[in-house]
Amino acid sequence: MSEILELCKRAKEASALMSRLGTDEKNQALLAVADALVEHHSEIIKGNRLDMDNAVENGMSDALKDRLLLTEARLESIAEGVRQVAALDDPIGEILSMKKRPNGLMIGQMRVPMGVIGIIYESRPNVTVDSFALTFKTGNATILRGGSDCIHSNIALVHVIREALESKGVPVDAVQLVENTDRALVTELMQQRDYVDLLIPRGGAGLIRSVVENAKVPVIETGTGNCHIYIDKTADLDQAVQIVRNAKLQRLGVCNAAESLVIHKDIAEMALPLIAADLASEDCEIRGDAAAQAISNIVVPATEEDYGTEYLAKIISAKIVGSLDEAIAHINKYSTGHSEAILTKDYTSAQRFLREIDSACVYVNASTRFTDGFEFGFGAEIGISTQKLHARGPMGLLALTSTKYIIYGDGQIRP
């Protein structure tokens, strides 16, 4: 039997046991894992050291090395994240509705674990622990496949987690790591429809595309964000400057950062110079169409490609439009369906924008930077879905669950 098939079979068996665990048992196990991560820090840091040595040898950039590095303090913080997940409400077993049919059948929906979840990610070892905690809390068995760059860190982390689970009498195969980082194995994992209920890719656009292209198992696409801010003709100018600055610059490398401004022509002559000056003061470049360039000489020319680009840098595109309709059409054409905002004082514009923009999160008068599981009050986040099936927008614990119908009868047969 192949390595992957063995992992899958063990996960499926663990998943059946997981579905019977009570909330207290799961929480106690999570707390034991948190303690173990701190207690066994030297074992984990030893593994991480191997990855760091390889990183230096392979000439990895400083930014990526920083993401890879584990320290005692970072392990404390990762453990604290696990404790926070333990403290969240357990969604499993909740009855979502229970209705009585005319024939007396009581039909309800019970929230249940998804089953076996595969998580495919890149080189951040904290994702290993975080993914485990969220999928475990929701009663799933998980197969982790991290990047080869952090394989030794992951082996050490998963070893410590599994030992902690064992100490609590919980199925250790609730979490397994694909230790062989051969790419053929990850493709095999993506095709195990009989064993894996859901795949979640966590990482860059290339990784996500590869999973979406190759998977036969259902996938939740956690997509990129080409987020727009539309400044309607009645927008508050001060607010517009503040929100654009926040959405573009508060953090550059994130999917909910704004990448494109769309401005109504009736306000552009007032709004654009203010915004352009403010952004320029932070060395942020504006690439705009001819109309935008005519208004502000800070604006450099934008190409068609610019409007479809997620810069993740100090660059923003700008487009002047003649109407709300034109704004909505432009945004729906170029957005990645992540997060878009309208800044307006007009009731109808706000309501139309909310209704007609086809994105996971649509804002009125606020920064797109709030698209986040914690900011939305979920207490956790496994990613931000830009597909429309199952989960859309920030995904908390509920995205890792399914439902089943439960039906209480007293002898009913179908006439």
Add this chain to the structure above:
Amino acid sequence: MSEILELCKRAKEASALMSRLGTDEKNQALLAVADALVEHHSEIIKGNRLDMDNAVENGMSDALKDRLLLTEARLESIAEGVRQVAALDDPIGEILSMKKRPNGLMIGQMRVPMGVIGIIYESRPNVTVDSFALTFKTGNATILRGGSDCIHSNIALVHVIREALESKGVPVDAVQLVENTDRALVTELMQQRDYVDLLIPRGGAGLIRSVVENAKVPVIETGTGNCHIYIDKTADLDQAVQIVRNAKLQRLGVCNAAESLVIHKDIAEMALPLIAADLASEDCEIRGDAAAQAISNIVVPATEEDYGTEYLAKIISAKIVGSLDEAIAHINKYSTGHSEAILTKDYTSAQRFLREIDSACVYVNASTRFTDGFEFGFGAEIGISTQKLHARGPMGLLALTSTKYIIYGDGQIRP
């Protein structure tokens, strides 16, 4: 541009317009379609006649020919189905929740159309109209790809539907038919991630497998049903006989029919002879393990393969188990995750069965035949999902919708 790409682009454009239609507009259009189907019956029946002639030429079975046949009376009944969909509540625009965050942001979820839905099905022309009505009611644009056996019926039906939509000023590309039944085109349709939000295969196991294997677009798998009835040691014997008869024999060729009996050993000597005699009186064969054969000489030997078979015929498998645990393990191993029932008077057995059986619908003391969108009170059904993502169990209108987050702010920026 390829034929499929053109259909997809038109569907995407129609979808944007559809999302703006009000409930009254959609309902008026559905009623106009219903009227047109009746009014233009001769045009439709003329198309159907071509398919029926081909069916005779190709030696199609009488049962399949009957499914293909359209008559004036059948068109009346299909039109009545469309009117019933018009009468259902419109789920689009509903706000599912709206919570205030500490920073004053109001965050809610709005129910929205899925967007563009592809429906891939076989040779029943009523599916064409039914799929249109349900996807249209939920504000989606739909691309239909029916079987080549009913292509002329489908061309006529979709022509009549589109004319009726046009008469109401509604985007005609809300429904399009892939008129070229070349298989390469259906594969191309399954890969249009940029245009198609969801694929639903409706038909036999082969069709569903092919879609699941080839699609890059998210799919809802509407699966087969190897449904089980477990007769616990405290089951009511009269009820058991009635429920087994109903679940097995009330309709043979359906996915919610029971295909396998699992019987606790402590009740088997009483229950099995009664059930076997009752089923035998309807010429239904029982294939069982050695223990079942020892109890009843009506029972013929079952092979391992029998336990995994969806017979859709007057055959049922039987397995004697020593405990509830064994019953649950057997069912979770062989079921297709569709519908399973326990017959019991025991509280704990009932609750454990509901919790531990990993199927879309789990019953206590009722026939599995109730797994159906109409029986569940949805007023419609697009299929029965056996996957865990997005929709599980009978799918009504809600399964054809997605949600988006809408956020009302007053200038919030992220600190």
